[in-house]
Amino acid sequence: MMSEPLLTIKNLHVGFDIYGGHLKVLDGVNFTAGKGEKVGLVGETGCGKTTTMKAVMRILPIPPARVRDGEIGYKGKDLLRVNLKRTRGVKGKGISMIFQDPTAALNPVFTVGRQLMDVVKYSTGDDRSGDKIRDRAISALKDVAMPDPERILSNYPIQLSGGMRQRICIAMALVTGSELLIADEPTTSLDVTIQDQVLRLLGNLVEEKGNSTVLITHSLGIVREWTDRVYVMYAGNMVEASPTKELFSKPLHPYTQGLMKAVPKLTGEGIAEGVTGRIPNYLTPPPGCRFHPRCPHVIPICEQERPPFFDVGDAHQVACYLYKE
Amino acid sequence: MTQNSQPTFWSRKREGFGRGWYKFSRNPLSIVGLSLILLIAFLAAFAPFVTPYPKHAGVFVNFAEASQSPSLKYLFGTDVFGRDILSRIFFGFRFSLLMGVVVLVLVVPPGVILGLVAGYFKGSWIDTVIMRITDIFLAVPPLILALAICSVLTPNIFNAMLAVSLMWWPWYTRLVYGLASSLRNEFFVEAAELTGAGRLHILFKEILPNCVSPIFTKMSLDMGWVILIGATLSFVGLGVQPPKPGLGTMVADGRIYMPDQWWITVFPALAIMFVVLGFNLLGDGLRDLFAVEEV
Amino acid sequence: MAEKIVIVKDLKKHFLTSRGTVKAVDGISFSIKEAETLGLVGESGSGKSTVAYTVMGMYRPTAGQILFRGKDISKEARKRPKSLKKQIQIVFQDPGSSLNPRRSIKQILELPLKVHGLLTKKSGTQQVERLLEMVELPLDYMYKYTEAIGGGEKQMVAIARALATDPSFVVLDEPTSALDVSVQAKIIKLLLQLQRELHLTYLFITHDLSLMRNVATRVAIMYLGKICEVASAAEFFQNPVHPYTRMLLSSIPVVSEAEEALKPKKILSRGEIPSPVDIPPGCSFHMRCPEKRDNCSREDPEMVTVGEGHTVRCHLESQNADSHVRSIRIPTGGI
Numbered sequence: 001m002m003s004e005p006l007l008t009i010k011n012l013h014v015g016f017d018i019y020g021g022h023l024k025v026l027d028g029v030n031f032t033a034g035k036g037e038k039v040g041l042v043g044e045t046g047c048g049k050t051t052t053m054k055a056v057m058r059i060l061p062i063p064p065a066r067v068r069d070g071e072i073g074y075k076g077k078d079l080l081r082v083n084l085k086r087t088r089g090v091k092g093k094g095i096s097m098i099f100q101d102p103t104a105a106l107n108p109v110f111t112v113g114r115q116l117m118d119v120v121k122y123s124t125g126d127d128r129s130g131d132k133i134r135d136r137a138i139s140a141l142k143d144v145a146m147p148d149p150e151r152i153l154s155n156y157p158i159q160l161s162g163g164m165r166q167r168i169c170i171a172m173a174l175v176t177g178s179e180l181l182i183a184d185e186p187t188t189s190l191d192v193t194i195q196d197q198v199l200r201l202l203g204n205l206v207e208e209k210g211n212s213t214v215l216i217t218h219s220l221g222i223v224r225e226w227t228d229r230v231y232v233m234y235a236g237n238m239v240e241a242s243p244t245k246e247l248f249s250k251p252l253h254p255y256t257q258g259l260m261k262a263v264p265k266l267t268g269e270g271i272a273e274g275v276t277g278r279i280p281n282y283l284t285p286p287p288g289c290r291f292h293p294r295c296p297h298v299i300p301i302c303e304q305e306r307p308p309f310f311d312v313g314d315a316h317q318v319a320c321y322l323y324k325e
Numbered sequence: 326m327t328q329n330s331q332p333t334f335w336s337r338k339r340e341g342f343g344r345g346w347y348k349f350s351r352n353p354l355s356i357v358g359l360s361l362i363l364l365i366a367f368l369a370a371f372a373p374f375v376t377p378y379p380k381h382a383g384v385f386v387n388f389a390e391a392s393q394s395p396s397l398k399y400l401f402g403t404d405v406f407g408r409d410i411l412s413r414i415f416f417g418f419r420f421s422l423l424m425g426v427v428v429l430v431l432v433v434p435p436g437v438i439l440g441l442v443a444g445y446f447k448g449s450w451i452d453t454v455i456m457r458i459t460d461i462f463l464a465v466p467p468l469i470l471a472l473a474i475c476s477v478l479t480p481n482i483f484n485a486m487l488a489v490s491l492m493w494w495p496w497y498t499r500l501v502y503g504l505a506s507s508l509r510n511e512f513f514v515e516a517a518e519l520t521g522a523g524r525l526h527i528l529f530k531e532i533l534p535n536c537v538s539p540i541f542t543k544m545s546l547d548m549g550w551v552i553l554i555g556a557t558l559s560f561v562g563l564g565v566q567p568p569k570p571g572l573g574t575m576v577a578d579g580r581i582y583m584p585d586q587w588w589i590t591v592f593p594a595l596a597i598m599f600v601v602l603g604f605n606l607l608g609d610g611l612r613d614l615f616a617v618e619e620v
Numbered sequence: 621m622a623e624k625i626v627i628v629k630d631l632k633k634h635f636l637t638s639r640g641t642v643k644a645v646d647g648i649s650f651s652i653k654e655a656e657t658l659g660l661v662g663e664s665g666s667g668k669s670t671v672a673y674t675v676m677g678m679y680r681p682t683a684g685q686i687l688f689r690g691k692d693i694s695k696e697a698r699k700r701p702k703s704l705k706k707q708i709q710i711v712f713q714d715p716g717s718s719l720n721p722r723r724s725i726k727q728i729l730e731l732p733l734k735v736h737g738l739l740t741k742k743s744g745t746q747q748v749e750r751l752l753e754m755v756e757l758p759l760d761y762m763y764k765y766t767e768a769i770g771g772g773e774k775q776m777v778a779i780a781r782a783l784a785t786d787p788s789f790v791v792l793d794e795p796t797s798a799l800d801v802s803v804q805a806k807i808i809k810l811l812l813q814l815q816r817e818l819h820l821t822y823l824f825i826t827h828d829l830s831l832m833r834n835v836a837t838r839v840a841i842m843y844l845g846k847i848c849e850v851a852s853a854a855e856f857f858q859n860p861v862h863p864y865t866r867m868l869l870s871s872i873p874v875v876s877e878a879e880e881a882l883k884p885k886k887i888l889s890r891g892e893i894p895s896p897v898d899i900p901p902g903c904s905f906h907m908r909c910p911e912k913r914d915n916c917s918r919e920d921p922e923m924v925t926v927g928e929g930h931t932v933r934c935h936l937e938s939q940n941a942d943s944h945v946r947s948i949r950i951p952t953g954g955i
Contacts, residue, residue: 019344020344193871193893194663219801221873221875263801265833265834268853268854271812271835273802274801278773512712513718513720514720516710519677520705520735520781520785521702521705530723531723
């Protein structure tokens with residue numbers, strides 16, 4: 001059912017040292033992205049999704065962050081244990097990242113062309129002639145449907161709109177030829193109509209080139225339209241994993257169900273509160289299942305042990321004792 | 326909820342202090358700086374009690390023991406008048422710290438207030454008037470201004486402080502002007518204005534608290550600079566007058582005896598260096614302390 | 621019949637910049653009845669925030685009128701009477717920047733009370749406690765600073781601050797755009813509950829159409845400084861007329877099949893949103909409009925009524941209206 005795995009995160013534990021103690025953020029995260037798959041990672045602020053991806057990219061601020069356990073498998077290597085110098089190659093050639101704010105991701109004092117060509121140069125490690133690099137950059141811009149690519153090369157980011165900037169960031173991510181693309185809320189700062197454009201473009205490109213993509217977002221609507229498989233994350237744990245269609249027709253974890261209820265619907269049913277309470281304090285996280293204090297269906301075992309993933313059908317897994325078979 | 330569940334005033338202060346100390350002490354050098362300054366302040370405050378030869382700080386002559394190199398009896402040696410250099414350095418710290426504190430006390434309040442007002446009214450005539458006056462003071466080379474003032478007035482430490490103050494205040498105005506003119510566009514200032522808060526409130530309760538961090542950091546670094554300039558003025562004879570033991574004066578006194586009786590100059594110079602170093606490290610720590618961190 | 625407490629007539633706000641005149645708001649008219657919520661929807665550059673800020677008095681109107689309870693208040697906040705500031709309040713989009721990080725929550729909530737002389741020495745703390753209870757925040761938050769609390773909670777403090785002076789009209793500028801879905805749900809429920817209890821009138825601004833559907837009584841959609849369509853919430857979503865409205869509705873991601881069925885057929889949005897400095901002549905939307913006609917690039921259409929309380933600014937509709945409902949044609953105005 002799932003294609004050959006490309007990225008495998010196993011039992012990842014990451015914490016942060018702060019005043020007053022240690023924040024146990026990631027509490028045994030498991031995640032897989034297969035070749036050519038579009039995987040969604042849904043969760044709210046503070047659930048640890050960005051921390052997870054930063055751990056994959058080895059850009060966690062260590063200290064105060066600390067990786068306490070776990071492994072991140074990518075193409076047969078454990079990224080956590082590989083020498084940092086060697087991971088530079090992986091970062092460039094294997095995995096690329098697109099960030100939420102394209103304005104902050106682009107350097108305002110260099111032209112778009114200069115930045116794009118720098119990426120080509122450093123990632124392919126090429127000493128091709130300047131012209132070949134320029135051509136590569138232009139073809140990358142064409143791939144992202146930029147009008148008039150030659151002119152864009154000499155523009156500065158500030159001269160372009162938000163949607164165009166994000167498309168340039170996508171071009172920069174794809175031109176490295178990486179097989180895995182991590183997009184962290186790539187359209188949150190864009191208008192709805194532009195968001196639609198950018199996502200459709202990203203979808204087409206990904207299918208054309210066969211990349212795997214991890215799309216991190218807090219928008220369930222985007223996940224539904226755009227991904228093949230979804231992980232739902234809460235307070236440092238994956239709580240549900242499922243093919244996208246199934247998640248929306250049959251959300252199982254109480255948190256997922258709460259989220260679905262809380263999303264305002266176009267059909268005008270009013271806004272249900274969905275999930276009461278607030279996210280746990282990572283200094284003293286609740287024992288057992290981290291969601292149990294807010295769960296409407298809590299049972300005694302929930303307070304004692306963290307539930308593992310239980311299989312509930314076609315590639316659908318839930319970390320909840322309600323579904324223990 | 327009952328009143329009892331509210332944290333008490335002192336428990337809040339303790340919590341705030343604990344959190345502050347955590348932020349400050351992340352960098353070990355900040356602790357080094359703080360220790361240095363505390364040590365120097367202690368030595369300065371209790372000089373008459375901790376120095377081996379307190380009388381040597383005043384008028385004192387003992388040619389029998391003059392120009393002794395450092396020994397167990399006189400740890401930093403003696404100068405040409407037979408005065409113990411170590412004791413004089415401790416007393417010298419008093420002048421240095423006094424200079425720093427007085428100048429900052431004179432300079433910071435008016436400088437900050439002018440900067441706040443000019444920044445908040447940026448674009449209006451108030452801004453123009455204040456900032457052009459500031460520019461004029463900044464245009465004069467600082468040391469020249471200090472020298473000019475000191476040579477017109479009687480050379481002593483008080484006039485040196487006055488001179489340094491006159492050339493120092495514009496830096497605070499400039500600093501706060503930049504901060505205030507960007508802060509006034511923040512939404513929380515807008516929100517306070519829309520509610521109807523008066524100008525005084527906005528300036529002192531909304532904008533100023535957000536300037537505190539750079540101001541305090543600058544003050545700490547400035548202590549070092551002011552002390553250095555004070556020592557320079559004493560060095561050229563316009564600050565602390567002999568026989569008073571200003572550190573710069575001592576460096577000047579010993580200059581002609583270099584390099585044979587090196588201790589007369591070198592130890593006071595090192596003392597100046599450590600004071601300045603201490604304040605610089607402390608300043609870095611203060612900057613960390615005031616950083617607003619989001620978890 | 622509820623009274624219209626806010627009436628805006630042909631409001632314009634232009635900014636002079638080095639690149640030209642930015643016509644952020646270029647002739648807007650609307651009215652809001654007491655205890656109702658008017659939703660203002662639009663993308664970036666539409667001018668919706670500028671409308672909010674001008675109504676609040678953060679900007680001086682370039683032209684047009686703002687009436688509050690019959691009185692003309694079309695001036696900057698500085699020139700408005702203090703008693704008015706008690707009545708009209710605003711909640712900003714980003715609570716991180718609308719709350720002073722160097723002030724405690726107690727100080728933040730006390731300020732409006734102090735300014736309007738509502739703070740009594742004896743019961744000051746109790747008044748702040750009452751405000752915290754109103755937004756369901758724990759009482760010990762009083763002494764905290766904003767860095768210690770989450771985004772949703774900060775926004776609740778901002779709401780408590782807005783309600784401290786017992787206003788009758790509250791402007792909400794994208795109050796939940798920066799927040800997660802579950803936090804948003806909590807805040808919206810709170811806002812609607814407070815509206816019922818305190819009889820509040822809201823001007824609610826957002827770009828999130830699904831949210832708008834569940835919050836607003838009536839919806840107005842803006843594009844490049846002008847209103848394109850106004851209708852009651854149900855009508856707006858069941859029977860959208862303006863091509864821009866239909867384009868926007870067709871692009872939003874939804875979470876259920878039922879909603880998909882409600883969306884107009886997918887209209888691929890082409891091109892970029894033009895900058896407000898460089899507004900195209902004629903109808904400002906014609907360059908992206910899939911139904912463009914000849915006169916769209918020459919003449920700016922006028923507002924036309926197409927149903928009960930439903931007006932649209934589009935040449936297609938003017939033509940239809942001309943042909944059968946001539947008598948109801950309303951010139952550049954609103955409701």
